[in-house]
Amino acid sequence: MKKALVSFLVLFSIVIFGQTFTLNELLNVTKPAGIVAQPYFVRTVLIPTDFSEISSFEIGVEGHLELFGLNFSAGTTFNYPDLEFNRPVYLGVGITLGGLFASLSSKAPNFESIMDISSYDTPTVAFGIASSRKTSFLVSSWSRVEISYENKNILKKEDGKFILNSEVDWLDAQTTLKVEGCDVGYFAFRLTVFNIKEAMNGNFKANWELALPFSSLYIYTGQPYGSEWLIGLGIAYPYFNALARYNLQTGQMDWFVSAQM
Secondary structure, eight states, X not given: OHHHHHHHXXXXXXXXXXXXXXXXXXXXXXXXXXGSSOSOSEEEEEEESOTTOTTOEEEEEEEEEXXXXXXXXXXXXXXXXXXXXOSOEEEEEEEEETTEEEEEEEEESSGGGTTOGGGSOOOEEEEEEEEEEEEOSSSOEEEEEEEEEEXXXXXXXXXXXXXXXXXXXXXXXXXXXXXXXXXXXXXXXEEEESOHHHHHTTOOOEEEEEEEEETTEEEEEEETTSSOOEEEEEEEETTEEEEEEEETTTOOEEEEEEOOO
C-alpha cells in the first residue's frame, strides 16, 4: 500500500492543496527563472476550486527538459471534472552555462494559438545564477539554488512581432534569491524584492519564506503575501512534502502536499 502511494505521488510529481495558492504562482513555467535547472521532468499542481465541493479541482501540468545546456518548459491548466483544455499555454526557453542562465517565458491564449506568435503575451526575461543537484544512489536527495533578475520590459511587441526595447529601465525589475533542498531534512529560503528602483529610493517591498529542518519535520515561517505573517509545520522526504500553515493576521489556514521525482 505504501509503495502504491509513493508511486502515485512520484508519477504526478507534485500535488498541492491550499486556500491561498493559485496555479499561476505554483507553476514554475510562469516565471522565466523557473524555466532552468529544475530537478524534475513532469510536474502537476492541483488545487480545489471550491472547498465545499471536494470533487472539483483546478489542475496545472508542466514539463521540463534540459539538453546540453538548453532548457525547455511548457505547461497549462484545466478544470476537473470539466476537462476543457481552453486555458492559456505557458512556454519558456532558457540557456545555462556554468551555472549562469538567461531565459524567457510567455503564454498563448490556448492550444490552438501556439503556432501564432502574435497571440503571445510579451515575454518576461530573466538572467542570473541557477543550479540543481539530484541523487538517487544509496540516499535520495535534491537541491536547487537560484539568484535571478527578472525584467518585463526588455522585449516589446510591435506589429505582432517581439523586438528589443531600446528604452529599457534596468532598475524597474524584480530580483529573487531562492535556496531549497531535501537531504537529511528539508530546508528552504526565498526572498523576492519586487522592484529594485523603488528599493533604492527607500520604498523596500519584498516577501520571504523560510523552512528549517528538524529531522523529517520542519518549521515554516514567512511573509509570502506581503505584510501578513504565516507560521507552519511540515514533514518532508526527498520525494514528499506536506505543510500546514496558519495566518496570524486573518486566522485562516492553508495546507499542501507535494511529491516530485
